[in-house]
Amino acid sequence: MKKVLTLVLSATIALSLAACGAKNTDGAKDSKKDSKVITVGASPAPHSEILETIKDDLSKKGYELKIEKFTDYKTPNTALDNKDLDANFFQHVPYLEKEVKERGFKLDYTVKVHLEPIALYSKKIKDIKDLKDGAKIAVPNDPTNETRALRILEKAGLIKVKDGDLVTARDIVENPKNLKISELEGAQIPRSLDDVDAAVINTNFALEVGLTPTKDGLLVEDKDSPYANILAVRKDNKDSDAIKALSEALTSDKVKQFIKEKYKGSILPSF
Incomplete structure (x- = not known):
């Protein structure tokens, strides 16, 4: 009889705990859903x-x-x-x-x-016309922002790039100034501005170091950018x-x- 009572009591406790657990779990889900x-x-x-x-x-x-x-x-x-x-x-x-x-x-x-608007900045020159042959230019290394960077260089007549939605430095087909394109993580470029002749920097990163495209940019992306x-x-x-x-x-x-x-x-x- 003692064994039977013990088994019944254990089963009752287990079921109660399971019910509580189920209730708590559902409550957590509901809480997350209604957050x-x-x-x-x-x-x-x-x-x-x-x-x-x-x-x-x-x-x-x-x-x-x-x-x-x-x-x-x-x-x-x-x-x-x-x-x-x-x-x-x-x-x-x-x-x-x-x-x-x-x-x-x-x-x-x-x-x-x-x-x-993405823009080209420099601490070494004040005008894009002063960019020397063999100058080193940093650009973001993620495909979409590198494409934006290369397109504004192309529009300024510094390089020519293949057609395409996404292009990289390897797609440059004309480079009369023999520019050296350095592909860097976007967030690192502002800190690398002293080490290059110019750099194309996303505005969010430029703002963090006190640069604004309309005031400091040598080249600025068109306002009709997608x-x-x-x-x-x-x-x-x-x-x-x-x-x-x-x-x-x-x-x-x-x-x-x-x-x-x-x-x-x-x-x-x-x-």
């Missing part, structure tokens, strides 16, 4: 600065905006695809499309927010209420005015 916290990965400038301006607006709609800062171009998409982030804000459409194609991410975007920066999301959360609220806040008149006043033409609204 009012939106975590966005972003470059420090200007992306994080723009996001800071909409914290109060999202708070009024019941959402807390958390900003995770990244200084590279690879980690944010990995983190978003792994669901460590709800969205990211650092890239343009061609770069996202390349990442999706090459890395199999299930990512998309909702809105275009701003354009950061490389507008976007809010990237996963396909499985693209239509969520939280992402809709975030997208709406990022394309508000308030943000447009902030971009115009803060960056004074160095960054342009894309909406």
Whole structure:
């Protein structure tokens, strides 16, 4: 009889624990599903600065905006695809499309927010006409931004590059000044400006070291560039209420005015 009672009691306790465990698990899932916290990965400038301006607006709609800062171009998409982030804000459409194609991410975007014209800077010359034969020029080493960099050099008549959506230094077909193209990680280029004759730098990295394309750039990308920066999301959360609220806040008149006043033409609204 004692053995029977012991077995019955043990079974009852086990079932109770299992029920509690199931309840807690479901509760955790429901809590995550109904979360009012939106975590966005972003470059420090200007992306994080723009996001800071909409914290109060999202708070009024019941959402807390958390900003995770990244200084590279690879980690944010990995983190978003792994669901460590709800969205990211650092890239343009061609770069996202390349990442999706090459890395199999299930990512998309909702809105275009701003354009950061890429530009050529130098500490050694004041005019592009002073660029010497054999000069060393640093460009970003990711395909889309290297393409942008080479195209502005081409438009200035310094080189000629093959046709194509994505080109690298190996696609240069004419180089009358025998320029030495150095392909570097985008975030490293501002720190390498002393070591080269000139460098093409993304605006977000240029701003971090006090450079602006309209004031300091020797060559500046055209304003009709297709490389507008976007809010990237996963396909499985693209239509969520939280992402809709975030997208709406990022394309508000308030943000447009902030971009115009803060960056004074160095960054342009894309909406």
